[in-house]
Amino acid sequence: xxxxxxxxxxxxxxxxxxxxxxxxxxxxxxxxxxxxxxxxxxxxxxxxxxxxxxxxxxxxxxxxxxxxxxxxxxxxxxxxxxxxxxxxxxxxxxxxxxxxxxxxxxxxxxxxxxxxxxxxxxxxxxxxxxxxxxxxxxxxxxxxxxx
Numbered sequence: 249x250x251x252x253x254x255x256x257x258x259x260x261x262x263x264x265x266x267x268x269x270x271x272x273x274x275x276x277x278x279x280x281x282x283x284x285x286x287x288x289x290x291x292x293x294x295x296x297x298x299x300x301x302x303x304x305x306x307x308x309x310x311x312x313x314x315x316x317x318x319x320x321x322x323x324x325x326x327x328x329x330x331x332x333x334x335x336x337x338x339x340x341x342x343x344x345x346x347x348x349x350x351x352x353x354x355x356x357x358x359x360x361x362x363x364x365x366x367x368x369x370x371x372x373x374x375x376x377x378x379x380x381x382x383x384x385x386x387x388x389x390x391x392x393x394x395x
Contacts, residue, residue, distance in 0.1 A: 249352055252340055255333035260325055267319045268395060274316035275391055278309045282384060285309070289377065299373035300361045306380040307358040310351060313387040317341065320394035331355050341390055350379055 255261040285305045294302060314334050318324065325333050335355060338348050354376060360366030 249332060249336055249348065252333070252336045255325070255329065255336060256323075258329075260327050260329050260333045261318075261323050261337075262326070264322055264324045266322045267324075271316040271319040271391065271395065274312045274319070275388070278312045278316075278384070278388070281305055281312075282309050282380075294370055294373045294377065296367075296369050299368040299370055300366075302373045303354070303368055303376050304358055304361060306376045307354050309380060309384060310354070310387065313384070313391055314338065316391045317387070317394065320391065341387075347383065351383075354379075 252261065256263075285302065288298070289302065292298065311331065311334065314337060315325075318334060318337055321337075323337070325331075332352065332355065335348060335351050338351065357366065357368060357372070357376075361368065
């Protein structure tokens with residue numbers, strides 16, 4: 249994965265004014281999505297039938313927190329490779345390369361589900377949920393500290 253500065257120089261990431269209201273909305277949205285997701289998991293569990301929808305929700309939770317952090321840092325992204333560019337910002341937040349690789353693999357899986365008909369299984373979803381449970385509070389704390 250390229251570095252954040254590479255995406256800035258390519259114009260995929262742009263310097264903008266800090267947008268606290270958008271960041272706050274994204275935080276609130278991740279809170280709603282995560283509450284809903286974990287209620288569903290508690291009620292229904294994780295199985296092959298819901299693995300894809302759970303994966304997409306986990307992806308949305310993580311990416312919206314990354315976007316909130318970008319907004320609070322005065323950046324926005326758009327165009328091809330925008331999601332990859334957003335993930336690369338995690339290096340600036342001192343995430344480990346293994347965490348960044350996992351989130352990028354999550355991006356690839358989510359794109360596979362959304363655009364190519366990829367089917368994930370229960371084991372995949374359980375691994376992704378476990379990672380999300382660990383990463384969500386870490387990312388949320390970083391966002392809240394910037395507000």
